[in-house]
Amino acid sequence: MARKFLYFIAAIILLILAAGIVYQLFPGWVARTAFVPSAEFQQQAAVEPNAYDDAKMWFARPGMANDPSAWRPAAAGAGAVSPDSAGAQSRDQLIPSAGAAEPAAPPIEKGNAAVFFVHPTSYYSRSSWNAPLEDRDSDHRANLFVQGMASAFADAGEIWAPRYRQATLGAFLAEDRVTAGKAIDAAYRDVEKAFDAFIAAQPADKPIILAGHSQGALHLTTLLKNKVAGTPLAKRIVAAYVVGWPISLDTDMAALGLPACQTPEEKGCILSWATFADPADPEMVTSAYDGTIGFDGRPRAGTRMLCTNPLTGTPDVAAAPDANLGTLKPTEGFKSGALIAGKIGATCDDTRGLLMIGDAEVAKNYVVAGYVLPGNNYHVYDITLFWANVRADALRRLAVYEGKPSPVPPAAAPIPAPSAPLSSPAT
Numbered sequence: 001m002a003r004k005f006l007y008f009i010a011a012i013i014l015l016i017l018a019a020g021i022v023y024q025l026f027p028g029w030v031a032r033t034a035f036v037p038s039a040e041f042q043q044q045a046a047v048e049p050n051a052y053d054d055a056k057m058w059f060a061r062p063g064m065a066n067d068p069s070a071w072r073p074a075a076a077g078a079g080a081v082s083p084d085s086a087g088a089q090s091r092d093q094l095i096p097s098a099g100a101a102e103p104a105a106p107p108i109e110k111g112n113a114a115v116f117f118v119h120p121t122s123y124y125s126r127s128s129w130n131a132p133l134e135d136r137d138s139d140h141r142a143n144l145f146v147q148g149m150a151s152a153f154a155d156a157g158e159i160w161a162p163r164y165r166q167a168t169l170g171a172f173l174a175e176d177r178v179t180a181g182k183a184i185d186a187a188y189r190d191v192e193k194a195f196d197a198f199i200a201a202q203p204a205d206k207p208i209i210l211a212g213h214s215q216g217a218l219h220l221t222t223l224l225k226n227k228v229a230g231t232p233l234a235k236r237i238v239a240a241y242v243v244g245w246p247i248s249l250d251t252d253m254a255a256l257g258l259p260a261c262q263t264p265e266e267k268g269c270i271l272s273w274a275t276f277a278d279p280a281d282p283e284m285v286t287s288a289y290d291g292t293i294g295f296d297g298r299p300r301a302g303t304r305m306l307c308t309n310p311l312t313g314t315p316d317v318a319a320a321p322d323a324n325l326g327t328l329k330p331t332e333g334f335k336s337g338a339l340i341a342g343k344i345g346a347t348c349d350d351t352r353g354l355l356m357i358g359d360a361e362v363a364k365n366y367v368v369a370g371y372v373l374p375g376n377n378y379h380v381y382d383i384t385l386f387w388a389n390v391r392a393d394a395l396r397r398l399a400v401y402e403g404k405p406s407p408v409p410p411a412a413a414p415i416p417a418p419s420a421p422l423s424s425p426a427t
Contacts, residue, residue, distance in 0.1 A: 036170035037126045041179045044130060044165060044186050052162060052197035057133070059119065059146045060161040068147035069117070069159035073328050073387070074338045094326065094339065094388060108407040111398045113157030113238055114202045115209045117150040118191055118216030120244065123168050129183035130165045138166075144334045145213070149383045152328075153211050153241075156394040160201075162194030166215055184218070191219040195227060207401050208233070209394055210240040213383060217245035217272075221256060224270075229257025234268070238401045239394065242272040244382045246353070248303040260306050264313030264393065264411035267401040271308040271393070274353075275346075275378040275385060277360035305353020310386040311346055313393050313411045318347035323412030326388030329366045337384070340366060344385050347417055357385065 051057055060069040072094065122141035123131035131138050146161045153159065167183040174180045202208070210228075212220035220242050228234050234257050247253065247270070253260060261269035311319035324346075326339030344363060349356050357363050360376045363385075371380045383390055392408040399406040 035124060035126060035168070036174045037129050037168060039126070039128055041129045041182050043182070047190055047193055049193075050197075052194045057163050057194070058161060059139075059142055059163060060117070060150060060159045062158040062160075067159070068143045069150040069154045069161065071147045071151050072154075073151075073326075073336075094391065108155065108395070111156035111395060112402070113207045113209045113394075113398050114198070115150070115153045115157050115159045115211060115394075116195060116198050117146065117153065117159055117161040118164075118212035118219050119145045119149070119161055120212075120214035120216050121166055121169050121172070123166050124170075125168055126170060129168055129171055129179065130186050131168060133163055133165060139163075148328060148330065148334060148337070148387075149213055150211070152383055152387050152390040153209055153394050155391055156209055156238075156398050157207075160194075160198045162191065162198075164190035164194060164219075172215070184215075187215070188219050188222050192223065192226065195223055199227075199233070206236070207238045207398060208236050209238045209398070212242060212245075214244040214379065217242045221245065221247065221252065224256040224258065229255060231257075234258065237268050239267065239397045240270045241390070241394075242270055244274055244379055245272070246274065247272045247306040249306055250303040253306070260315055261308060261313060262315065264396060265400050267397050270306070271310070271313070272306045273308050273310060273348075273355040273382065275355045275357055275382045277357050277363045277372075277376040277378055279360065279376070307348035307350075307353045307355055309346055309348055309355065309414070310389050310393065311412055312414050313389075313396070314414060316348045316350050317414030318417045319345055319412055320415055321345040324386065324389060325392060327366050328384040328387035330368055330384065332368060334368065339388055341388070346386070 047057075055061060055064060058064065060067045119142050122145060123135060123138040125131075125135075125138075142163075146159070150159050150161055164187055167180070167187045171180040171183040199208075210220055210223070212218075220240065224240060224242075228237060228240075237258060239261065240256075240258060247256075249260070253270075256270060258268055258270050261271050306315065308315050309317050309319055311323040321344055322342045324342055324344050326341045327344050328337045329340050330337040344357055344366060346355050346357050348354075357378065360372075363378065364372065366385065367378070367381055373379055378385065389411075393411070395408050396406045396411065
């Protein structure tokens with residue numbers, strides 16, 4: 001009996017090892033098997049014209065009770081940060097004080113922008129190509145995304161984050177790009193309706209910040225093409241944060257109607273990045289980037305990708321860990337977290353257009369285990385690794401738009417591309 005039991009345990013171990021080897025060798029196949037729907041695509045009826053007048057159609061909007069975007073992390077204050085303006089720093093509670101004994105500053109005054117945030121994919125089911133408007137698991141994840149990501153923009157203004165019948169995760173992995181495209185287009189139509197309601201609710205002179213991550217960023221690019229480019233609305237855009245979705249400088253930018261941000265004080269421009277860590281096998285990185293973030297089927301070979309360094313607010317540069325005002329280190333389950341300053345640097349890889357954060361062995365100390373994707377793809381953490389810098393960037397650009405003094409320090413100056421890791425050991 002004991003020998004049979006040992007054989008059973010050995011068989012289980014071999015199965016686990018075999019599954020791990022299959023996943024490492026064929027991550028795309030495993031992902032497609034796990035997430036691509038087996039059901040036929042069902043065309044969804046359009047939402048009612050006034051559907052987004054209902055507060056229930058939003059995960060966040062002004063006046064909502066228990067708005068997840070109203071959450072703010074505590075400032076842990078770890079790490080050395082050297083901002084250029086102590087005066088600006090002293091007015092900001094979430095940027096660590098230059099002297100540890102200094103009392104916490106009062107919160108800065110909330111900005112006057114309206115922020116339209118499109119959340120990333122939170123629906124993973126294989127049962128349908130598009131999420132229902134209410135799904136318990138998907139809604140739970142979406143609220144966590146709004147809490148951890150949209151909150152970075154919330155000090156610049158009120159957050160509006162719509163529910164939408166998002167394409168399921170498998171739509172971005174499916175080999176059937178025609179069906180996947182139908183699901184993605186259906187999701188976009190909801191986002192567009194929500195955006196129309198958002199704009200209609202704003203005063204005509206209200207500054208606007210656009211932000212989205214992953215699938216949300218893809219829909220944001222379509223909004224820019226359809227609703228912003230070549231319209232008077234373009235002059236009201238403070239910045240568009242298209243994060244975790246590739247933007248080709250050669251084939252995409254001209255249609256978006258706004259230029260890529262070149263300085264941290266520029267307004268009316270686009271920022272974009274996708275985060276990876278070393279060591280990174282180039283083939284594995286390409287596979288993970290294409291399959292997980294999702295190119296939309298258009299040829300991309302040989303094109304130049306937009307890579308904004310969120311630590312500097314400028315493209316194609318490097319920044320040391322001490323430029324990071326605060327990485328949002330989440331707790332297990334992503335329900336809370338704290339800001340850890342001065343730990344994660346970043347540099348734009350000008351050959352692949354990826355934002356590299358250095359040694360994965362260090363970076364993993366600031367994420368939840370199990371949520372780093374193949375190829376050391378830190379897609380889930382594109383915003384949270386740089387949470388305080390993203391917040392400061394939005395506040396800084398809004399101040400420029402409004403012609404007011406910035407309530408946060410100037411952005412860090414870039415450094416030469418480093419030969420050493422861009423991350424500091426955990427403390």
